[in-house]
Amino acid sequence: MDWPLALAFFFAALFLLMLTGLPVFVAFLVVNLGGLLLLIGSRGFGLFANSVVDSVTTGAFAAVPLFILMGEILFRSGSVEVLFDSVDRLIGRLRGRLYLVVISLSTVFGALSGSAVAVAALLGRSALPSMTERGYSARHSAGVILAGASLAPIIPPSFLAIIVGSMAEVSIAGLLVAGIVPGLLLAALTVGWVGLSVLRDPSVAPPDRPASEAGAGSLLGALARMLPFLLIVLSVMGLIVLGIATPSESAATGVLGAIAVAAIYRRLSWAMLVEALTAATRVSAMILVIVAASRLFSQLLAFTGATRALVAWSTGLDLEPMVMLALMMLVPFVLCMFLDQVAFLLMAVPLYSPLVAALGFDPIWFWTLFLINLTLGSVTPPFGYTLFALAGAAPQLGVGQIFRASLPVILLFIAGMVVLALWPGLVTWLPASL
C-alpha cells in the first residue's frame, strides 16, 4: 500500500469510527486490529497483545492516576472551598473582583483536574450564575471561564503532558515544568483583557460587595488558611523542578500531602477518601485504556512506511521552520474542534514526533505549543468541546452567547502562542534549569 493511501486510510477510518459515537478506545481497537489483519495477517495479533500489556505496565503512566487522585482528594475534602474564600478575601474590594477570582480558581482547578471540559462545567454551574446575578457581563464571565478552563492542559500537573512525554519520549518532568510560564502568561493575558474591558466599559463589572467586611487581620488569616494548600502544590512541583523526585513519585507524595491538607482543614474522612479513590480509578481507566488501545497505531504507521515518507516529504518541501510550525499547528487547531483532546493526541504524536526531530525543533517547546493548541481548538466554534460543556452547565446563556464569548479567548491564546513561538526561551528556560 502506498504511504499516502495508507495514511489517508488509517486516519479516515479512525476519524469516521469516532464520529459514529463509538467509544474512542474501541475505534482505536478496530483500526489497529483491522490494520494488523490487512498488513501482517492474523500472525501479527501477538503484537497487539504485547502493545496493550506494555502500555498498561508503563511506569511513567502511574503519574496519571496519582495526580488525578490528588486532585480528587483536594476537591472532595472541600479544601478547594477554603482556597476560594481565601482568594476572594485577598482580592478584596477591586472592581471586577469575581473575574480575578474565577481566573485564579480555574487555574487551580485546571491544575487539579487537567481537564478543560471539567473546569468549564464546574465553574459554569457554580461561579457563572453568581456572577450574572451580581450584574457581571455574561459574555465576559463566560469568556473568563473558558480562558481559565483552557489552562487545564497546560498548567502542571497535566495528564496530557504526561501522555505526550511518554509517547514522544520527551522528558515528562521537563514538559510538566515547561507549562508553568506559558500558563501564567495566558492567565496574565486574560487578566489584562478583563482589566481593559472594565476600563473601557465599567458596566461589565458592577461595583461589587466585598467578600467580607473584615480588615487586615482577616487578610493574614486568609493567607494562613491558604498556606497548607499552597505547600502541597509547591512541594509537588518543587520536587520535580529540583529533580529530587520523578513525576510519579512527586504525584504519590502529592496524594499524601493532599490527605494531610484535608486533615489540617478537618475535612478528612474515610467516606471522602473512598469516594476520591473510586472516582480517580474510574477517570484513570477511562483515559489510560485509550492510550493502551492506541499504542499499536504508531507501529502500524511506521510499518507502512508512512511515518518515514511523511518526514522525508515534509522536510523536502524546504519551507521556513516557522511556516512548518504554523502548518503543524493548524491541523490540531481544526481537528480539536471535532475530536476529543486525548484521542487527537494519540493520533498525532506518532506522526509529529519524527517530524519534530527532523525539523530540529526543541521537543519541549514544540509539545508545549501543541498542548496549548489542543485546548485552543476545544474552545473554537462551532464544535469546540469545552464550549458545549459550558453550554450544558449554563443553559441560560445560550450557545450563541458562549460562541461570542469564546472569540476574545481564541485571540488571546493565539497571541500567547505567537509570543511563545517567537521567544522559545519562555518555554524552555525553566525545564533547562532542571
Next chain:
Amino acid sequence: MSLASGLLRALDWVSLALFALAAAGLAALVAVTSVEVLLRYAFDAPTHWAADSVGYLLAAVVMLALPEVTRRQGHVAITFLSERSPWPRAQARSLALAAGLVCLGAAWIVSEEAARQLARGVLTQGAAPIPKVWITGTVVVGFAVSGLVFLRTALAPIKGG
C-alpha cells in the same frame, strides 16, 4: 428470578468486584511509590521491587476498572453527531453491539497470547519478575467482561416499552 436476570446481576457483581480490586490497586500504587520515595531519599535504601510493582499495579487499575467504566457508560466518545440521530436508541444499541464484539475479539486475541505465555512459563522482564500471564490475564479479563457489559447494553429490554 429468571436465569437471564441472574446472569445479568452476576455480571454487575463481577464488574463491581473487579472495580474494587482496581481501586485497591490504586491505593497500593500510592503506598508502594511513597515507600520507595521514603526509602530512597530518607534512608538511601531504594527497593528493587517498587518500579516493577508500579507497572503491575497500574495494569490492574486500568484493566480491572474497565468493566465498571463500561457499565456506567463512562467512556470517552465523540457524540455530537450521534446525539442528533433520528434513531438514538437503535444507534446506541448498534454501537454497544459493535463495541461488545470488538472487546470480546480483543479479549480472545490477547487470551491466545496469554495461553502461549502460560505454556512457555514466560516471566516479565525486570528486577522483580512475575509470570507474564498474570498481567496478560488481567487484560483478557478487562476486555472480556467489558465486552459482555457492552452486549448487555445492546440487548437489554427497553424499559417502559
